Amino acid sequence: MTTTADKLDLTSLPPAINVDPERERMLREAEKSLPLEYQAGWHDDVKPVFTTGKGLSRETVETISKMKGEPEWMTTVRLKAYDHFLERPMPNWGADLGQIDFEDIHYYLKPAEQQGKTWDDVPKDIKETFDKLGIPEAERSFLAGVSAQYESEVVYHSVLEEVAKQGVIFTDMDSGLREHPEIVKRYFGTVIPYKDNKFAALNTAVWSGGSFVYVPKGVHVAIPLQAYFRINAKNAGQFERTLIIAEEGSYVHYIEGCTAPVWSSDSLHSAVVELIAMKGATIRYTTVQNWSNNVYNIVTKRAVAYEDATVAWIDGNLGSKVTMKYPAVYLLGPRAKAEIVSAAFANNGQVQDAGGKVWHCAPETTSTITSKSVTKGTGKAEFRGWLKIYKGCTDSVSTMRCDAMLLDKQCYSGTTPKIEVDEERVALGHEATVSKVGEEELFYLMSRGLTEGDAMTQIVNGFIEPFTKELPMEYAVELNRLIQLQMDAAVG
Amino acid sequence: MTATAAAPQAGSGPRDAVPTLQVEDLRVAIDGREILHGIDLRVSKGEVHAILGPNGSGKSTLAYALMGSPRYEVTAGSVTFKGEDLLAMGTDERARAGLFLAFQYPTSIPGVQMGNFLRLAVKSRFGDAAVKGFRRELAEKLRVLKMDDSYMRRYLNEGFSGGEKKKAEILQMAMLKPEVAIMDETDSGLDVDAFRVVADGVNAMRGPEMGIVVITHYNRMLEYIKPDFVHVLIGGKIVKEGGPDLAQEVDRHGYQPILEELRAKGVEIELPEEAGATYGDREESEERRDPFRSHGRTAI
Numbered sequence: 001m002t003t004t005a006d007k008l009d010l011t012s013l014p015p016a017i018n019v020d021p022e023r024e025r026m027l028r029e030a031e032k033s034l035p036l037e038y039q040a041g042w043h044d045d046v047k048p049v050f051t052t053g054k055g056l057s058r059e060t061v062e063t064i065s066k067m068k069g070e071p072e073w074m075t076t077v078r079l080k081a082y083d084h085f086l087e088r089p090m091p092n093w094g095a096d097l098g099q100i101d102f103e104d105i106h107y108y109l110k111p112a113e114q115q116g117k118t119w120d121d122v123p124k125d126i127k128e129t130f131d132k133l134g135i136p137e138a139e140r141s142f143l144a145g146v147s148a149q150y151e152s153e154v155v156y157h158s159v160l161e162e163v164a165k166q167g168v169i170f171t172d173m174d175s176g177l178r179e180h181p182e183i184v185k186r187y188f189g190t191v192i193p194y195k196d197n198k199f200a201a202l203n204t205a206v207w208s209g210g211s212f213v214y215v216p217k218g219v220h221v222a223i224p225l226q227a228y229f230r231i232n233a234k235n236a237g238q239f240e241r242t243l244i245i246a247e248e249g250s251y252v253h254y255i256e257g258c259t260a261p262v263w264s265s266d267s268l269h270s271a272v273v274e275l276i277a278m279k280g281a282t283i284r285y286t287t288v289q290n291w292s293n294n295v296y297n298i299v300t301k302r303a304v305a306y307e308d309a310t311v312a313w314i315d316g317n318l319g320s321k322v323t324m325k326y327p328a329v330y331l332l333g334p335r336a337k338a339e340i341v342s343a344a345f346a347n348n349g350q351v352q353d354a355g356g357k358v359w360h361c362a363p364e365t366t367s368t369i370t371s372k373s374v375t376k377g378t379g380k381a382e383f384r385g386w387l388k389i390y391k392g393c394t395d396s397v398s399t400m401r402c403d404a405m406l407l408d409k410q411c412y413s414g415t416t417p418k419i420e421v422d423e424e425r426v427a428l429g430h431e432a433t434v435s436k437v438g439e440e441e442l443f444y445l446m447s448r449g450l451t452e453g454d455a456m457t458q459i460v461n462g463f464i465e466p467f468t469k470e471l472p473m474e475y476a477v478e479l480n481r482l483i484q485l486q487m488d489a490a491v492g
Numbered sequence: 493m494t495a496t497a498a499a500p501q502a503g504s505g506p507r508d509a510v511p512t513l514q515v516e517d518l519r520v521a522i523d524g525r526e527i528l529h530g531i532d533l534r535v536s537k538g539e540v541h542a543i544l545g546p547n548g549s550g551k552s553t554l555a556y557a558l559m560g561s562p563r564y565e566v567t568a569g570s571v572t573f574k575g576e577d578l579l580a581m582g583t584d585e586r587a588r589a590g591l592f593l594a595f596q597y598p599t600s601i602p603g604v605q606m607g608n609f610l611r612l613a614v615k616s617r618f619g620d621a622a623v624k625g626f627r628r629e630l631a632e633k634l635r636v637l638k639m640d641d642s643y644m645r646r647y648l649n650e651g652f653s654g655g656e657k658k659k660a661e662i663l664q665m666a667m668l669k670p671e672v673a674i675m676d677e678t679d680s681g682l683d684v685d686a687f688r689v690v691a692d693g694v695n696a697m698r699g700p701e702m703g704i705v706v707i708t709h710y711n712r713m714l715e716y717i718k719p720d721f722v723h724v725l726i727g728g729k730i731v732k733e734g735g736p737d738l739a740q741e742v743d744r745h746g747y748q749p750i751l752e753e754l755r756a757k758g759v760e761i762e763l764p765e766e767a768g769a770t771y772g773d774r775e776e777s778e779e780r781r782d783p784f785r786s787h788g789r790t791a792i
Contacts, residue, residue: 439562444599447559448609448664449587449616458612462603462647 055103058082061205064108068174068208071181074188081194081204088198094382095322095353100296105268107206107239163221168252169214170225173241176212183214187245191274191302191330200300203239203272210240210271213254215281217247224253224286224472238269246281246309253284255472267295269320275303275311279333282310288475290482291320293350299325307333307362314470315342317352318482326384328357331365331396338367343467346379346411347486355384355402355416360393360426371402372464375411376486383415383432391422399429405463406436407456435463457487510575511536512703513558513591513672518569520550520557526567527553529728535672538700542714543707544742545725551707552596554725555676559593560586574671588617592670594661596677600649606660607644610667617668633666637693655686662693672703679713691716711743724750727761 061082065075090097163170169180177184194204215221246252269291277283283303291297297320303311313327329338340356356369373381383402404413415432437459445455461468461480468476511534520528527550535541545551557564558571560583571578573591581589601609610630614622634641637659649657658678665673678690694717698704706717714722714736722738723730724747732738732750742750754761 438599440599441601443559443561443583444595445601445609446583447587447593447595448613448668449584450612451584451616452582454612454616455584458604458609459601462601465603465647 054106056082056105056107056206060107064206064208067108068177070177071185073185074177077189077194078205078207081201082206084194085198085201085205088201090198091324094324094384095351097296097298097322097324100268102202108208163223163225166219166221167216168219168221169212171212173210173212173243174208176243180212180214183245184212184243187243187274187276189274191276191304192272192300196300196302199270199298200272203241203270203300207239207241207272210242210273211244211254211256212242213244213252215244215246215250215252217278218249219247220251221253224255226255238267238271240271242271242273243276244274244283244285245276246278246283248278249280250278251282253286255286255475256288267292269295269297269299271299271301273299273301275301277303277305277309277311277336279306280308281306282312284312284314285327286314286471286475288316288318288471288479289320289323290318291323293319293321293347295320297321297323297325299323301325301327303327303329303338305329305331305333305336305338308335309333310337310339312339312470313341313356314467315340315354316467316471316479317342317344317354318479318486319345319347320350320352322351322353324353326355326357326386328359328386329367330359330361331367332361334362335364335366336362337365340367340369340371341467341470342371343464344371344373344381345464345483345486346373346375346381348377348379351380351382353382353384355382355386356400357386358388358398360387360389360396360398363392363394363396365393365396367396367398369398369400369402370466372467373402373404373413374407374460374463374483375404375413376407378410380412381414383413383417385415385417385419387417387419387421387428389421389423389426389428393423394425396423396426397428398426399431401429401431403432403463404434405460406434407460453487457484460487510572512574513578514570514572515558516570518554518557518571519567520553521565521567522553522563524565527564527728528557530569531725531728531730533705533723533730535703535705537671537703539721540698540704540706540717540719541721541723542719542739543705543723543725543730544709544711544739546709546747549726550728551709551725552676553728555593555674555705555707558586558674559583559591584616587668590617590669590671592665592668592673594658594665594673594675594678596680598649598652598657598661600647600652602647602650604648605644606646606648609648610644610664613664614667630667633663636666636696637663638689639663654681655683655690658682658686658690659693662690666693666697670702672705673697674705674707676707677709678706679708679710687712688716711739714739726751729761731759731761 058079061078062075065078169176171179189204192200194201211225213225244252244254273285275283275285285301285303289297297317301313303313305311311329313329315325315327317323317325323344327340327342329340331338338358340358342354342356344352344354346352352373355371358367358369360367367387369385369387371383371385373383375381381404383404385400385402387398387400389396389398400417400419402415402417404415406413413434417430417432419428419430421428437456441459442452442455445458446452450458460483464483468479471479513533513535515531515533518528518531519526531554533541543551543554553564557566558578560581566579573586573589576589578586578591611623611626614626630644634643639659643660646652649660652660658681661678675694679687682690691713694704698717704717706713706719708714719736719739722734722736724732724738724742726747731754751761
C-alpha cells in the first residue's frame, strides 16, 4: 500500500494484531519459568579487579567517575542523569520491566589494571573467552581494531595502522574521553540527552566502555570496525556508551556483536549509542545480538543525519529475556536518508519489543523502516514504528514495512505503527503482514527430500533474508546457524 | 504424428512382477469427502504412463496423495514403492526414496535462493558426497533446459513466470533423478517455446532408470512425451486403460464416448463440476488456458 499524505487515512492502518488479555497473562506466567538454556552459557574465572558492589547510589556514580579520573563536567553530567533516573518513572508501555531490581546489579567492574595494547598483553583466560566466543576467522584477519568489551572495560584494543593513518579514531569510550576530551564534550549526549528516557539517564549516570569513533572529513573507512560485547559477571550491568562521528563526506561501517553466558538471576544491558552523520557522510551500524535469555536488553540508539547524509541501522535481535530497542534517525538536512532494517527472533518466553523511529525534519528526505520478526512457542514480538514528517518537509518519501512470522499457535505478534504527517506533499507507504509457516511451503520443500526441520529453517531464513543480506558474510552465516539451532529445538 | 510404441494393455504383457510403484484400491478423501474411489496403478522404471481426465476428476488428488500431502487422507488401499509401504513414509522420506512430484502450481519460497535450495535437496537425497559434482551437473542441466545461470540466485519460484516455474520443476527432477516421477499438469500455463523445452527436458531424462507418470488433460503433451500406457481417470475412478491410441481417441472424440460406453454397461460415473476442486483450484483459470488454442495444432 502506497499512498500520499493527503489521502492517507490513519484509521485504516492495521491495529495491534492478535491481542488477547488471556494470552498476555499466560505470557507473564511463562516468563517466570524461563528455561535457562543457552549454548554460550559458560563462565570464565575472571576476577574483577575492582567493583563498586551491588546497588546504585549517588556515591556509586561519584566513585565510577573518580575511578576513571574523569573531568568534572562528566561527573556533573553523571550526577544530573542519576537524579533524573530517580525522578523518572518506569516506562508504562512496552514490555514488562517490573522484575528489574536496580539494587541487585553491579554497576561497575574493572577486570584488569591496564588496558591491553597488543594481543600478547591480553590475559590468557580472557583470550580463552574470546576463543569460546568463536570470533570468526575472517574477522580476526579483518581486525580493523578489535575493541572487545569484557566486563565493563575494554581489555583489548588495537587499531589497524592504515585506519589510524587516515586519521580515524577508534577507541573505547573511556580512552576517547581521556584522549579527545574536546570532541567528546562537544558531542556527548547531544543526540541522546539523559532526559531522553529512564534508561538513557541510567546509562549516562553509570556508563562504562563502549566505542568512540571519529572519522575525519572525506575519509572512507574501507573495512568495518568491529566490537564484541558480553556480560560475564553475575548481575553485571552492561552500560556501554558509544559515540560515532562521521565528518563531511566520510563513510564508516561499525559492527557490534554480542553473546552472553547464562545466569540464574536477571541481568540488565542498557546501552546508549549516538551517531552523528555530517553533510554527505554515511554511517552503517550493524548489530547482531544474542543475549542469554535472562538479560533485559534495553538500548537507546539514535542518529542525526545532516544534508545528504545517510544512516543505516541494521539490527538483529535473538535471545534476551526482554529486548526493547527502537533505533532512531533524525533527518535534519535536505536529502538525508534513513534506513532501519531489523530482525527479531522471539523464542519461548522471550519478548522482542523492537522497531524504528524516523523524524523527517527537512525536505526531500527519505526513510525506510523494515522489520522482520519470528516468534516461536510462547515468544512475543511487538513492532513499534514511529514516523514523523514535519510541516515543510516536502517531497519526503517514507516506507514502513513490518512482517511477522508465527511458528506456533500460541505465539504472539503485534504491530503498533505511529504515523504523524504534517506535510501534504510527501509519499508514504505502510505495510504489515502476519504469516504462518504454511503447510504448502513445508510440503513443497519436503517433497524434495528436506526434513521438516530443514524445511522450516529454510522458510524462516528466507523470511528474514532481507535482513541477512545486509550483513557481512560471516555474520550472515552465523545468524543462519543460530536460527537453525533455534529451529532444531522448535521441531524437536 | 504416428504412434509407434508397442502398446501392451496396462496390467498385462511383459511387466515386472513387482512394479516400482504399486497402487491398489486407493481411496482418498479431502475434508471427509471421498475423491478417489479405488485406484489401481502399476508403474515400473522405464515406463511412461499418462493419466488423462477432465478437470476435477481427481488427477491432482492422486498425485498429492502419493506424495503424502497432509491435506489428503488415504482412507483405504495400499501403495508400495520399491516394495516398501509408501503410505507409512513421510513426504520427505518418500522423496529421498526416489519419488518425485512436479507440481502444477509450484509454491514460492521467498528468500530461499534456488541454487542453495537445489544443493540442499540433492544433499538430502544422495548424501553429502553428492554435492561434489553438483555444480558441473547443474550447469549441464541448465543448458538442456535453456535456463540462465542467474536462476540460481533467484528466490525459489518467487516471481517466476508460468514457464519458468515449470522449467524449474523439471530442473529439480533432473537433479534429483527420481525412480518414479509424477508430473502434474506440467503442460499447463506454458507457451509453445517453454512447452518444447520442458518436453525435450523430460525426454532427455526418459530411460530405463525412471518411471514417469504424466498427468494432463491435453493430448498435446503426449505427442511429445509418448506414453507406453494411458489411463483415463473420471469421477475418481480409472474408467479406461490402453496404449497411446487411447490418448489419440480421447483427443479426437473427448470423454463423451467413454462415458456413454460406460453408461451402456450400467456404470454410473459421478461427474465433476466444470472446474474441479483440485489442490490448486484457486488458480484454475490458468489450467483452463489451452496454450495451443490460438496456435493451432500445426504450430507445434
